[in-house]
Amino acid sequence: MRIGLIGLGRIGAFHAATLADLSTVDTLVVADAVPAAVEKVVAALGATAAGSLEELLAAVDGVVVAAATDAHPKLILAAVEAGVPVFCEKPVARDAAEAADVLRRVEASAVPVQIGYNRRFDAGVVAARAAVISGELGRLHTVRSTTMDPAPPPAGYLAGSGGIFRDCSVHDFDIVRFVTGREVVEVYATGCAHGDPVFAASGDVATATAVLTLDDGTLGVVSNTRYHGRGYDVRLELHGSLDTVAAGLEDRLPVRSVEPGVTFPAGRAHQSFMDRFGPAYRAELAAFTEVVAGTRPSPCTVADAVEAGWIAEACTLSLREHRPVRLEEVRTPTPA
Ligand SMILES: NC(=O)c1ccc[n+]([C@@H]2O[C@H](COP(=O)([O-])OP(=O)(O)OC[C@H]3O[C@@H](n4cnc5c(N)ncnc54)[C@H](O)[C@@H]3O)[C@@H](O)[C@H]2O)c1
Numbered sequence: 001m002r003i004g005l006i007g008l009g010r011i012g013a014f015h016a017a018t019l020a021d022l023s024t025v026d027t028l029v030v031a032d033a034v035p036a037a038v039e040k041v042v043a044a045l046g047a048t049a050a051g052s053l054e055e056l057l058a059a060v061d062g063v064v065v066a067a068a069t070d071a072h073p074k075l076i077l078a079a080v081e082a083g084v085p086v087f088c089e090k091p092v093a094r095d096a097a098e099a100a101d102v103l104r105r106v107e108a109s110a111v112p113v114q115i116g117y118n119r120r121f122d123a124g125v126v127a128a129r130a131a132v133i134s135g136e137l138g139r140l141h142t143v144r145s146t147t148m149d150p151a152p153p154p155a156g157y158l159a160g161s162g163g164i165f166r167d168c169s170v171h172d173f174d175i176v177r178f179v180t181g182r183e184v185v186e187v188y189a190t191g192c193a194h195g196d197p198v199f200a201a202s203g204d205v206a207t208a209t210a211v212l213t214l215d216d217g218t219l220g221v222v223s224n225t226r227y228h229g230r231g232y233d234v235r236l237e238l239h240g241s242l243d244t245v246a247a248g249l250e251d252r253l254p255v256r257s258v259e260p261g262v263t264f265p266a267g268r269a270h271q272s273f274m275d276r277f278g279p280a281y282r283a284e285l286a287a288f289t290e291v292v293a294g295t296r297p298s299p300c301t302v303a304d305a306v307e308a309g310w311i312a313e314a315c316t317l318s319l320r321e322h323r324p325v326r327l328e329e330v331r332t333p334t335p336a
Contacts, residue, residue, distance in 0.1 A: 001025055001062070001293070003064060005028060008066070010153075012067070025289065027060075029056050029059050030049060031049070033067070054082075057079060061292050062291070063084050064088075065087065069093070073098055073099075076106065077102065080105070083111055087116060090117055091167070092306065096310045099309045103302045107303075112298045116300070117171065120174070120178055121280040121287065121299075123280075128245050132180060132181070136243055143218065143221070144236070147223075148223070150272070152199075164205055165189065165316050172222040182214040188210070190318075191206075208224045230254040231270050231271050233255065235248035252268060
């Protein structure tokens with residue numbers, strides 16, 4: 001199978017190596033706005049460089065978009081118009097209204113689109129979801145989802161990110177929906193801009209917490225920071241009336257217990273999304289090759305991603321206005 005890859009930055013270069021290693025991918029055609037990034041991947045993996053977007057789309061069976069967020073709508077729609085199945089990194093667009101516009105145009109075609117919410121492919125998250133579905137947790141009442149980065153991404157990335165809720169917490173919002181099968185109806189979000197002055201200057205925050213109310217009354221607590229010196233901490237905890245389960249509670253969890261005699265966790269702390277989610281990224285890209293082959297539907301649709309995006313919009317407004325926000329306040333109605 002011939003796969004295209006557009007965007008060869010932090011995650012794109014990582015996806016390039018994963019794609020090149022999949023037995024189903026025999027040709028990898030790559031592009032990036034920066035020629036040096038292309039040369040590096042061509043030299044390292046024997047990929048082919050595309051001369052233009054049109055040339056790339058004409059030469060592949062499916063395309064992976066890992067370019068900067070600003071470029072996602074245009075690249076998704078170009079691929080769909082060319083009839084080429086697309087995998088696009090999260091988020092779909094800078095804000096949910098623009099993502100909803102992409103959704104309307106994608107739904108008007110039969111071309112499959114998969115969005116890169118990689119945690120849906122994490123073994124622990126999958127097991128946590130199964131525990132909810134089986135009923136073994138009893139009445140689920142609280143979901144805690146945590147994403148803590150060791151250090152902020154580069155200032156240039158932050159400037160185009162749309163803020164912490166749209167860029168980082170959106171993973172937690174997606175996973176709360178995924179594991180519970182419920183929709184968020186109300187949020188209250190707060191945050192602080194401790195750290196680099198770039199956060200306050202851009203109206204963003206470096207640390208945030210959002211309380212989510214789901215449509216069955218279950219509560220979600222989403223906790224994020226750009227400053228978690230001990231490592232990359234991604235955890236999901238589900239508390240029910242009969243049992244509690246946690247994904248990410250393993251030896252490499254970047255937390256130090258201060259209890260006397262307790263040595264857990266004892267492993268080298270995760271430092272980045274690459275080492276925490278390597279198998280999940282591989283599984284989601286392998287799933288995309290099945291989507292391209294027509295043997296499975298998209299496991300994470302644009303509609304899913306738009307819903308996570310509305311939660312991010314509600315949190316952004318809640319933070320700004322310091323009040324609870326209901327989802328219907330921010331959601332643009334979808335025309336019939
Ligand atoms: N799923 C995840 O865990 C995860 C992790 C990191 C990043 N991401 C997402 O992936 C995207 C990229 O993030 P990153 O950290 O790799 O950013 P980055 O800034 O390191 O890389 C972005 C790359 O895209 C290229 N680019 C920008 N516009 C382009 C265009 N129109 N055509 C071709 N190339 C273009 C840039 O030259 C750069 O090489 C973001 O949308 C981000 O939200 C997802």
